[in-house]
Amino acid sequence: MIETPDPGFVQGAGPATSAVWNSVVSVWPEHEKFLRASFAGRSPDLLDTTEVIADLLARVSRASGKSLESFAADYRHLCEKIVYPEELHFAREGRYRLTTFAEADREVYSNPAVMGPYMNGLFVSDALWFNHASAMNDFAKVYLPRAAPGGRHLEIGPGHGMLLHLALRFGSFASLAAWDVSETSVRHVRSVLATLGQSDRVDVRLMDLASDRALTENRGRFDTIVFSEVLEHLERPDLALERIRDLLAPDGTVWINVPANGPAPDHLYLLRSPAEAEEAVRSAGLEIVRAAAFPVAGATLDRALRKQLPISCVLTAKRA
Amino acid sequence: MSREVILGDIREIMADVFDMDVDDVVVTPDTTADDIEEWDSLSHIRLIVAVERRFKVKFTNAEIERLRRVGDLVALVEAKQPA
Numbered sequence: 096m097i098e099t100p101d102p103g104f105v106q107g108a109g110p111a112t113s114a115v116w117n118s119v120v121s122v123w124p125e126h127e128k129f130l131r132a133s134f135a136g137r138s139p140d141l142l143d144t145t146e147v148i149a150d151l152l153a154r155v156s157r158a159s160g161k162s163l164e165s166f167a168a169d170y171r172h173l174c175e176k177i178v179y180p181e182e183l184h185f186a187r188e189g190r191y192r193l194t195t196f197a198e199a200d201r202e203v204y205s206n207p208a209v210m211g212p213y214m215n216g217l218f219v220s221d222a223l224w225f226n227h228a229s230a231m232n233d234f235a236k237v238y239l240p241r242a243a244p245g246g247r248h249l250e251i252g253p254g255h256g257m258l259l260h261l262a263l264r265f266g267s268f269a270s271l272a273a274w275d276v277s278e279t280s281v282r283h284v285r286s287v288l289a290t291l292g293q294s295d296r297v298d299v300r301l302m303d304l305a306s307d308r309a310l311t312e313n314r315g316r317f318d319t320i321v322f323s324e325v326l327e328h329l330e331r332p333d334l335a336l337e338r339i340r341d342l343l344a345p346d347g348t349v350w351i352n353v354p355a356n357g358p359a360p361d362h363l364y365l366l367r368s369p370a371e372a373e374e375a376v377r378s379a380g381l382e383i384v385r386a387a388a389f390p391v392a393g394a395t396l397d398r399a400l401r402k403q404l405p406i407s408c409v410l411t412a413k414r415a
Numbered sequence: 416m417s418r419e420v421i422l423g424d425i426r427e428i429m430a431d432v433f434d435m436d437v438d439d440v441v442v443t444p445d446t447t448a449d450d451i452e453e454w455d456s457l458s459h460i461r462l463i464v465a466v467e468r469r470f471k472v473k474f475t476n477a478e479i480e481r482l483r484r485v486g487d488l489v490a491l492v493e494a495k496q497p498a
């Protein structure tokens with residue numbers, strides 16, 4: 096039997112983390128078991144990154160007038176109504192449901208009723224899901240400290256802007272740029288940066304990675320590139336990785352975060368293991384510098400591989 | 416197929432899905448996710464699909480969401496068996 100702990104029980108967790116935890120448990124008591132598994136054994140570093148994420152969420156919540164409970168409700172909606180049905184399809188069929196961008200666009204990107212709660216819910220998941228928080232932590236505490244100071248930084252597909260926030264907080268770049276193909280995302284990122292008082296630090300643009308302009312104006316330009324949870328959304332992941340290679344400065348590195356076995360309505364490209372992710376990156380003329388893999392909460396990596404459970408695959412690579 | 420046989424099969428499936436030794440899986444009709452650490456919302460989905468495969472049945476989304484007790488799962492499998 097599981098005892099019900101006092102609110103805010105998580106050992107070593109900060110106040111913002113506890114507030115997010117409590118707001119989720121208040122709208123979804125049955126989820127507490129998952130949360131406990133997801134926080135079991137988090138290192139002090141990981142708890143610190145979790146707190147940075149939760150604190151950003153709290154600030155966005157205050158600035159937008161949308162309560163944490165409302166974010167928590169979106170998170171519950173994301174899990175129960177958006178992710179679990181895809182998990183069911185994946186368990187039954189062994190593949191992702193959609194294969195074309197046009198389908199994903201119709202069902203998700205161009206559907207505000209899905210997109211709103213989806214983006215908000217993902218924001219919460221970055222703090223609460225072990226694999227998501229661990230990937231963020233890898234970026235903040237392992238990748239960024241190794242990046243030479245004073246470089247040119249680019250994030251492709253910033254979504255809600257979490258990794259830009261971490262780059263501003265833990266990195267020391269001469270310039271930061273962000274490209275997203277979605278008008279909604281560009282607007283969202285700009286407003287998050289405004290909330291943080293950092294609008295003038297990042298050049299946020301509507302830009303398709305695949306466009307000619309993206310390359311002609313920026314060949315060999317960036318010292319660090321972030322490509323997080325974008326690859327699995329693409330019809331031609333191979334071309335995107337080759338494009339990233341061409342955007343990198345000779346000594347530049349790209350930090351890639353891509354799920355294996357992570358079904359979602361807008362995920363098209365299925366990788367079944369970290370090894371498959373590495374293979375895809377190598378095929379694009381990139382050399383792996385470092386690899387890490389974070390399984391879904393409650394599973395070991397070994398079990399996640401055997402049972403085809405979600406794994407966040409983190410890869411750092413440079414031009415081969 | 417009797418309820419006892421179905422329950423026995425489901426116990427084996429649970430051991431496989433939850434990655435447990437079958438001897439450690441103690442199930443009665445009243446067993447729920449509260450009793451088994453490895454039984455969470457994601458492994459619930461895997462459990463249901465493994466049961467679907469074994470008994471050649473299919474559950475609706477509403478049925479899957481509602482299922483809590485192992486006994487209810489057994490009853491549902493029994494109800495879906497061809498006469």
Ligand SMILES: C[S@@+](CC[C@H](N)C(=O)[O-])C[C@H]1O[C@@H](n2cnc3c(N)ncnc32)[C@H](O)[C@@H]1O
Pocket residue numbers: 251252253254255256257258274275276277280302303304305322323324325328352
């Ligand atoms: C799931 S979000 C990722 C958010 C964030 N990077 C993270 O890791 O949480 C994917 C983002 O990639 C953007 N995107 C998809 N295809 C793109 C492309 N070809 N060029 C630029 N951005 C793209 C989407 O608009 C969306 O904002």
